[in-house]
Amino acid sequence: MAVCPVDCFYRTADGVVLHDKDICIGCGYCFYACPFGAPQFPQAGAFGLRGKMDKCTFCAGGPEKDNSAEEFRKYGANRLAEGKLPACAEMCSTKALLGGDGDVIADIYRQRVLKRGKGSEVWGWGTAYGAPGGQQKPAAAQPKS
Amino acid sequence: MRTRTLVFAGLASIAVLGIAGCGDAPQELAQKERRYQGKPDTNPWDSPQFGGKQAEWERAIQARTQNQNEYTRVE
Numbered sequence: 001m002a003v004c005p006v007d008c009f010y011r012t013a014d015g016v017v018l019h020d021k022d023i024c025i026g027c028g029y030c031f032y033a034c035p036f037g038a039p040q041f042p043q044a045g046a047f048g049l050r051g052k053m054d055k056c057t058f059c060a061g062g063p064e065k066d067n068s069a070e071e072f073r074k075y076g077a078n079r080l081a082e083g084k085l086p087a088c089a090e091m092c093s094t095k096a097l098l099g100g101d102g103d104v105i106a107d108i109y110r111q112r113v114l115k116r117g118k119g120s121e122v123w124g125w126g127t128a129y130g131a132p133g134g135q136q137k138p139a140a141a142q143p144k145s
Numbered sequence: 146m147r148t149r150t151l152v153f154a155g156l157a158s159i160a161v162l163g164i165a166g167c168g169d170a171p172q173e174l175a176q177k178e179r180r181y182q183g184k185p186d187t188n189p190w191d192s193p194q195f196g197g198k199q200a201e202w203e204r205a206i207q208a209r210t211q212n213q214n215e216y217t218r219v220e
Contacts, residue, residue, distance in 0.1 A: 090212075
């Protein structure tokens, strides 16, 4: 957000980072600065055509009037304004994607791990900081094709 | 006489060097305040569906979030 020369980013009350496409100049600084790779630019066209930045909006639309045709054209559906969660999370058949408040998502995750009796080593502390006691388990050998 | 001149010259040069340090202007980079320049946005609960009722919107979102928990849905 700090690299934007036209300051087109804003953060909603729920912590969703959105941007105003009307003032975006497509400079691409955000593309290089974002640690998550969120900003996307049009790839089609000759000579590295850039165009305005596009990104996942957490299905929260943009600054246009909620659920208006203009908002849909620029940012896609505003599901949050309809009381729904992002489409990717709600339609994910295996629930690998979860959306919502971080605390609630963490609770769902924790319940999964406790019920299944495994999983924390795949997603949690052990992956980020190594297994307890400083013993890092070697990754399982991948079968060669 | 010559020694006095040398001492005087030395003291004078120290005084001049001391004054030179005072001419160092502060060079901090001014951080100008950045502010969003686009159109103002409304909160999601200000949509026609919820009419500004934040608590109702939060209940709807919480219910949806729990729908993702397979253990509360199945058991």
